[in-house]
Amino acid sequence: MEANLFKELNLPLDRDIFLRNLLRELSGTLEEVIGKEEASGFISIVGQHIGEWINDEYKNTLKTDSLSFEQICNTLVDLKQRINGDFYIISADKDKIVLGNRSCPFGDKVIDRSSLCMMTSNVFGTITAENNGYAKVALHETIATGKPECRIVVHLTNNEISDEDQGREYFKS
Template sequence: MNSSAFTPSETTTLQVLDIPLERDVFLRNLVRELAGTLQDVVGLEEASGFISVVGQRIGEQINDDYKAALGVSELSPAQVAEVLVDLKRRIQGRFSIVEATDERIVFTNGACPFGDKVAGRPSMCMMTSNVFGVITAENLGRAKVVLEQTIARGDAACRVVVYLKPSAQALAADGREYFRS
C-alpha cells in the first residue's frame, strides 16, 4: 500500500479567504434550505404548518423573556406592540408601527431578519405570524395575524396586520387566528 505523507497548509491561509461563511449566514442558509425542502416535499401549506409549530414555541419563549424582564405577568396592548417591534429589531428586522388602535396594530418591515434567504420561501413567514400571534394572544386574549405583503413573496416590504378584536374587517381578512392557551 502506497501512502504519501502530506502537510496541511497553514490555516491562516484559509482564514483570509473571502468566503461568505459565518454563523449567521450559515444558520440563515440552514433555515432557508429546511423550509425549501419542506415546501418541495410536503407542499407550501404543510411546510407552513411545520414552521408554525416552531414559531409557536419560539413565541412562547420570547413572551416569557419579555414579561420576566419587564417584571409583569401580562403585557399591555402598547407593550405588545413595542415588544413585537423590539424583538424584530434584535434579530435585524426593521419593523415599525404604522397604526395602532384598540382593534388592530399595523406593522411594516423593510428588512427581513432572514435577509435575502427568505426569497421564495413564504413558509418562513410563519415565524413572524406565530411569534406575533402567540405573544399578542397570550397577553391580550386573542389575535388574528394577516400577512398582507411579504418580502418572501416578492413584495418590496412586509405589511403585517395584527387584529386584536373580532370585527367585520378582521373576519374578512385572510390570516391565522391565535388564542390564549
C-alpha cells in the same frame, strides 16, 4: 502553514449566514416534499414555541404577568429589531396593529420561501394572544413573495373587519 492562509480568506461564511442558509434549505425541502401549506404548518409549530419563549422573556424582564397594549406593540418591533429585522408601527388602535418591515431577519434567504413567514405570524400571534386573549395575524404583503416591504396586520378583536381579513387566529392558552 497553510492554515493561516485559510484564516485570512474573505469568505461570506459565518454562523448567521450558515443558519439562514440552513433555514432556507430546510424550508425549501419541506415545501418541495410536503407542499407549501404543510411546510407552513410545521414552521407554525416552531413559531408558536419561539413566541411562547420570547413572550416569557419580555414578561420576566419587564417584571409583569401580562404585557399592556403599548408593551405588545413595543415587543413586536423590538424583538424583530434584535434579530436584524426593520419592523415599525404604521398604526395602532384598540382593534389592530399594522406593522411594516423594510428588512427581513432571514435576509435574501426568505425569497420564495413564504413558509418562513409563519415564524412572524406565529410569534406575533402567540405574544399578542397570550397578553390580549385573542389575535389574528394577516400577512398582507411579504418580502418572501417579492414585495419590497412586508405589511402585517395583527387584529386584537374578533369583529367584522377581522372576519373579512384572511389570516391565522390565535387564542390565549
